[in-house]
Amino acid sequence: MISIFENMFTSGNPNCFKDINNSTEAAVRKLLIESRKIVIFTHKNPDGDAIGSALGLTQALRDRGKDVHVVLPDSAPGFLRWLPAYQDVVIFGYNPEKAKGMVESADLVFCLDFGDTERIGKLEPVVQTFQGPSILLDHHPAGKNFASHNFVYTNKGSTAEIVFSFLDHFDLLEYLNESGATCLLTGIITDTLGFKVASSNPDVFEVTMKLMALGANKDLIFDKVYNQYSADRMQLLGFSLSSRMIIYEKYQAACIYLSIADLERFNHKKGDTEGFVNYPLSMANVRFSVLFTEQDDCIKLSLRSKPDFAVNQIAKKYYEGGGHRNAAGGKFFGTMSDAIKSFENILQVTFDTSGEIVNG
Ligand SMILES: [Mn+2]
Structure with missing residues (x-):
């Protein structure tokens, strides 16, 4: 018997990754299978979507058996540091040599939530010298599509929602657990200002429902993000x-x-x-x-x-x-x-x- 829960995961992707061509599809699948060391970048002054997307993707890829590190230009604000696995993040500003070493040994790089490498500040030259393949997941308009594979959906309210669809499309959703789901839902909640803006498309609620079914605690996220002011x-x-x-x-x-x-x-x-x-x-x-x-x-x-x-x-x-x-x-x-x-x-x-x- 198929449970309701299982059924939800066979209901198809919300609106992303449907139209990618066969060669991109095959190339990305191959990268996801063959790469071992993965580095994930996101923009400077990282917000909830940047950090949430990066940590959610990290969790799923780690459970898939990959060696994954998030490298940030600078640290996250206090109200985001509670996110699962934030303590593993490498901050380029504090530890440039370690960050450089990770990028040099990476065989795949993800860039999340920025459309122009100028948005990663001091990390820009490090990323630009990386010779291997890269995947960009983003929702900002007028980006430069600088990666080997660019998935930019400007109609989406958050990159976290795109990361979810990416995992779904490339058969990685089974690796996303409660911690990763919490990170992605934090990205969705913060970039839509708690579903007040950029969330008119019902897809966002479908993704939210699935993340909550995986264990993401919406009430905890609201409390941790919005009720922590000094x-x-x-x-x-x-x-x-x-x-x-x-x-x-x-x-x-x-x-x-x-x-x-x-x-x-x-x-x-x-x-x-x-x-x-x-x-x-x-x-x-x-x-x-x-x-x-x-x-x-x-x-x-x-x-x-x-x-x-x-x-x-x-x-x-x-x-x-x-x-x-x-x-x-x-x-x-x-x-x-x-x-x-x-x-x-x-x-x-x-x-x-x-x-x-x-x-x-
Ligand atoms: Mn964003």
Whole structure:
């Protein structure tokens, strides 16, 4: 008798990997069988999707008998360090020689959740000198398809969902256990902001259901990711909203700006400002939000928008950045007041006073 559980795994892939051509199919299958030493990379300032995808894939491939290591440009924020096997991750910034050695001896490399090797910072030259085969799994638009095999599905809300479909398609799902499923579900939850955005496609719920059936604990993930803030972080958020937010009613936009001094006042730790940029969007008449964070060498921008307005174009055109339609990043070189002035100019040329886009 076939149980309901078994039946779910024969129900087919959610929408990825259906159209890959025969030669790619055969080449990737061969790589997955023959490779022994595998290195997995993901982008700098890793978020839940980056880390969750990397650790979920690692778990399944290890159980398949592979020697797998995750190499990151820099460490994950505290609210992601509880993920299973995070302690095995090699951070290039702390241990460059070890990371280089792993890449040199690898016979297959995975790149997860970035479309351009520029996104892996100091690791970029290490990856570029790697001569062996590589597989890219990503959902960012306008990527460079730099790998030997590129699986980029921009309609997916997270790379973790693509990793799940990859495992499913290449008959590796049987190796995914509760720990790996928890990592992948963390990726899905964080990149969709808890199923609030980028999750209109029902596939995401099918994948979520299967991950939960494997033992991923959704409630635990929400608690570990979202209920772990420090008092300093809460107070920095309060300060940001009360003293560092500007609302531009006529452009339906808002920004939050934080200087190094502001961050220091609240004992800022890496990851503390994560999610701040989303708060202005919860106002009825705001559909475009930007967070300016002062860093040593530049002002970092996070841009977010409601579905009807694309921020990746703005990030690319004005801020040397890019990203998704409704979530992008960029940089500004200059003082904070210049950054805000330039933002106000951009609002003026992008919208008319009724908030209509005139130059998107
Ligand atoms: Mn992602």
